[in-house]
Amino acid sequence: MRSLTIRRPDDWHLHLRDGAMLEGVIGDTSRHFARAIIMPNLVPPVVTTVDAEAYRQRILAAVPKGDRFEPLMTLYLTEQTNPDDVEEGKTTGLITAVKLYPAGATTNSHGGVRDLDKAMPVLERMAKIGLPLCVHGEVTTPEVDIFDREAVFIDTVLDPLRRRLPELKVTMEHVTTSDGIDYILSADSNLAGSITTHHLIINRNAILVGGIRPHYYCLPVAKRESHRLALRRAATSGDSRFFLGTDSAPHVDPLKECGCGCAGIYTSINTMSCLAHVFEEDEALERLEAFASLNGPAWYGLKPNDETITLVKRDAPVAFPAKIETGAGPVTVFDPMFPIHWDVEATR
Ligand SMILES: [Zn+2]
Numbered sequence: 147m148r149s150l151t152i153r154r155p156d157d158w159h160l161h162l163r164d165g166a167m168l169e170g171v172i173g174d175t176s177r178h179f180a181r182a183i184i185m186p187n188l189v190p191p192v193v194t195t196v197d198a199e200a201y202r203q204r205i206l207a208a209v210p211k212g213d214r215f216e217p218l219m220t221l222y223l224t225e226q227t228n229p230d231d232v233e234e235g236k237t238t239g240l241i242t243a244v245k246l247y248p249a250g251a252t253t254n255s256h257g258g259v260r261d262l263d264k265a266m267p268v269l270e271r272m273a274k275i276g277l278p279l280c281v282h283g284e285v286t287t288p289e290v291d292i293f294d295r296e297a298v299f300i301d302t303v304l305d306p307l308r309r310r311l312p313e314l315k316v317t318m319e320h321v322t323t324s325d326g327i328d329y330i331l332s333a334d335s336n337l338a339g340s341i342t343t344h345h346l347i348i349n350r351n352a353i354l355v356g357g358i359r360p361h362y363y364c365l366p367v368a369k370r371e372s373h374r375l376a377l378r379r380a381a382t383s384g385d386s387r388f389f390l391g392t393d394s395a396p397h398v399d400p401l402k403e404c405g406c407g408c409a410g411i412y413t414s415i416n417t418m419s420c421l422a423h424v425f426e427e428d429e430a431l432e433r434l435e436a437f438a439s440l441n442g443p444a445w446y447g448l449k450p451n452d453e454t455i456t457l458v459k460r461d462a463p464v465a466f467p468a469k470i471e472t473g474a475g476p477v478t479v480f481d482p483m484f485p486i487h488w489d490v491e492a493t494r
Contacts, residue, residue: 147426147431147459148458148459149456149457149458149459149491150422150431150434150456150457150458151454151455151456151457152434152435152438152439152454152455152457153435153439153440153450153451153452153453153454153455154178154179154180154439154451154453154454154455154493155178155179155180155390155418155438155439155451155455156179156180156181156182156390156438156439156442156443156451157175157179157181157182157183157390157391157392157394157414157417158182158183158317158319158340158389158390158391158442158446159182159183159185159280159319159320159340159342159391159392159393160175160182160183160184160185160391160392160393160394160414161184161185161187161253161393161394161395161396161410162175162182162184162185162205162217163188163396163474164188164201164204165473165474166472166473166474167396167398167472167473167474167477168204168205168208169208169472169473170396170470170471170472170473170474170477171394171396171412171414171470171472171477172205172208172209172210172215173209173210173213174394174414174415174470175215175394175414176209176210176213176214176215177210177213177490177493178417178418178455178490178493179215179414180214180215180216180451180453181215181216181217181218181448181451182215182217182218183218183220183242183243183280183391183446184201184202184205184217184218184219184220185220185245186198186201186219186220186221186222186245187222187245187247187253187254187255188201188254189254190257191222191224191254191257192219192220192221192222193221193222193224193226193227193257194221194228194231195221195231195232195234195235195238195240195241197221198219198220198221198235198240198241199219199240201219202217202219202240205217214453218242218243218446219235219240219241219242220241220242220243220244220245220280221235221241221244221245222244222245222247222257222258223244223245223246223247223258223259223265223268223279224257224258224259224265225259225260225261225264225265227244227265227268228268229267229268229270229271232244232268232271232272232277233271233275233277236275236276236277237275241277242278242446243277243278243279243280243317243446244268244272244277244278244279244280245279245280245281245282246258246259246265246279246280246281246282247259247282248260248282248284248285248286248299248303249286250286251282251284251286251365253365253395253397253408253409253410255282262303262307266311269307269311269314270311272314273311273313273314273315274313276315276447277315278315278316278317278445278446279314279315279316279317280316280317280319281304281316281317281318281319282319282320282365282366283296283299283300283303283304283318283319283321283326283366284296284299284365284366285298285299285302285303292367293350293367293369293370295366296321296322296323296325296326296366297323297325297326300325300326300329304316304318304329305329308333308336308337312336313336314336315336315337315338316336316337316338317338317339317340317445318330318337318338318339318340319339319340319391319393320340320341320342320345320366320391320393321339321340321341321345321377321380321388322345322366322367322368322369322373322377323369323373323376324372324373324376326339327339327376327377327379327380328376330380330387330388331380331385331387333387337387338386338387338388338389338441338445339380339387339388339389340388340389340390340391340393340442341377341380341381341388341389341390341391341437342364342390342391342392342393342411342413343390343392343394343413343417343420343421343424343480344362344364344368344393344411344413344480344482345368345374345377346374346377346378346381346420346421346424347374347420347424347482347483348362348368348374348482348483349368349369349370349371349373349374350367350368350369350370351371352368352483353367353368360402360403360407361402361411361478361480361481362411363402363407363409363411364393364395364409364410364411365409365410367409378424378428381424381437382424382425382428382430382433382437383430383433384430384433384436384437385441386436386440386441386444386445387441387445388437388441389437389438389441389442389445390417390421390437390438390442391442392413392414392417393410393411393413394411394412394413394414394417395409395410395411395412396410396412396472396477397410397412397477398472398474398475398476398477399469399475399476399477399478400475402478411480412470412477412478412479412480413479413480415466415467415470415479416466416479416480416482416486418438418455418457418488418490419457419464419466419486419488419489419490420480420482420486421434421437421438422434422457422459422488423482423484423486423487423488425437426459426488439451453493454493455490455491455492455493456490456491456492457488457489457490457491458488458489458491459487459488459489460487460488460489461487462487463485463486463487464486464487464488464489466479466486467479468481
């Protein structure tokens, strides 16, 4: 196959940041994606509907002219989140989901939830009104090895929560392990998972072999090869419980290339090209549309996009920039370590 036309995709997990960084990165998403679930971990985080509406306006103002892009806003769950405010956000259509960050799990998450009991009134209301909870599924307990944090989160936090509140719809975001995949596959309802582009491509060797490579460091951290293969099988299977959430997370290079570098990989610009490569390699190109454009909207109760994009396979590799320049500074682009031949030709 040399050409593939699919419904325009959506990104169900995206970091756009704010200010000059937002302005520098938004076009790489809005060029290909119609909608994206916007992560609320700004400084300070997006915790109320007032914050979310203001952030939404800043995003819309930064979208390049001519692009049609709809940010799907989320609230950052805290122990003080007001259930009435959350319900109002859902009723007015402003809020698509609420995000649970265990305190300290990733970039700007120190305000996250420490005691889930304190958030139960909000979670019960969300279950009642059908508002999904997006979870960063890692424990942050210092005793737990960083490579085990997803599996331990499932056993000690997620499964007990789902047993306590089975009506709550939960998106396990950026699944990185076969444990996560198996857990999602074991659920009859109300559980789905997003998978990033980079976790389909790299394992932990990318970060650690031949020198430490900060541009492959993200959270959850990439795991061993057997986990990557489990993610590949799930993503390319067409199973409606799995969909794309890039977790594209820009940091300027000085904050990555230093003694204590930030977690995050920037993939918005080449995600669709990388995914076409992955799905072709796994002889599943005909299921790319399900993963990138159909399963996500179905889970969130939205219609798939009417527009389409066309991917074409070029003879010569497509030249993506190694870095993009933003007003905040340079941001290194994800290098999949294979030549990319798939290009997004047109959006209609
Ligand atoms: Zn993220």
